[in-house]
Each structure stands twice: as C-alpha cells, then as structure tokens.
Amino acid sequence: MLMLRTLCTYFSFVICPDVFGWRSTGVFPSWTPPPYDWIKINCDAALNDSGSSIACVARNDKADIIRWEARRIYPCSPLVIEALAVDMAIKMVVQANWRYIFLVSDSKTIIEALQNRNSDSPWSISSILDNCMLNVCNFSAYSFVFTPRAANLLAHNIAKWCMHSNTSSQVLLALPPSVCSDTEEWIL
Secondary structure, eight states, X not given: OHHHHHHHHHHHHHHOGGGGTHHHHXXXXXXXXXXXXXXXXXXXXXXXXXXEEEEEEEEOTTOOEEXXXXXXXXXXXXXXXXHHHHXXXXXXXXXXXXXXXXXXXXXXHHHHHHHTTTSOOOHHHHHHHHHHHHHHTTOSEEEEEEOOGGGOHHHHHHHHHXXXXXXXXXXXXXXXXXXXXXXXXXXX
C-alpha cells in the first residue's frame, strides 16, 4: 500500500502540476507514462449540438497505445457523459484483465467522486460511479487521477474524432495520425 501511495503522490505531481503552481512557473502539464507493469487509461467525452461521444485510450510504460475504444452516445449532461467515459474505461480494463491501473480524467468532479465514494456525489452520476466501484475490486492496485485537459489530449481527440466521423470503434480500426497527438488538439 505504501508503494501505491508513493506512486500516486509521484503521479499527482507529474500529472497535475497545476496543484504546485505550473501556471506561474511556465511548466505545462503533459502526458507521462506509468511505471513498469502499470497501464494508464485516459478517458474523455465530447459534446456538441449534433451529439456526444466518449473515448478511452490505454497505454503502457513505453507510451504505446495498447487499446482504445470510442463510441457515440445519446446526448445528456456533460457530467453524465464524463462518468460514462470512465465506466467504459473500467469495463475495458476488466475485459483486458489488467491489474495495475491509473485511470485518468480531466473531470475533477468525477475523479473526486470516485476517490471519495462515501461522500455525496451528484445524483445524476451515482449509479454509474457505483457500477465503476463494483468493477475495480478486480484490480490489484488502482488510482483515480485528475489531470488537466492538456495532459489528456489523446483521449479528447479520439472522442472528438468519433463524434465528427460518426464512428463507434475499438482497437480494430486504425486511428488517423492527425488524431494521435498528446500536444495538439484535433481540429475538424
């Protein structure tokens, strides 16, 4: 447990430098790989007038994309869509039988609700998050981590691409190279 707490402290600093004043230092957040044997799953949602989509992307310690998933969903509130993205990511982890997980989202409300399941969370996402917590009991170790959008761009880009291309896909379909960026937002 101490190792996990140390890793989480390390990754909270690396992934969330805004907590430590990154805006004033000019050091901006970016995606960082997980430790050896761990998988980092970034998830995000996209929403516009024509619909919404969710996406998650899993990468290993070498930053290789090992699996991704995206789907269009019925439009609802941004908070519910973000919760559904996390739920899809956790189901992907269970299906792949991964054991050591960092689940990352740029929705602070969702991450804080998952970190503090005993506290009140918005009723609109309670059942989704309860389902997430039922599934994480299969993991050997996990951490829910908030990150700014700048460090979650690949998942964000995949969600936007899915919505724009009207595609629901898994790893079987190759992602367009223009979508696969950790540093630039995908533009239609």
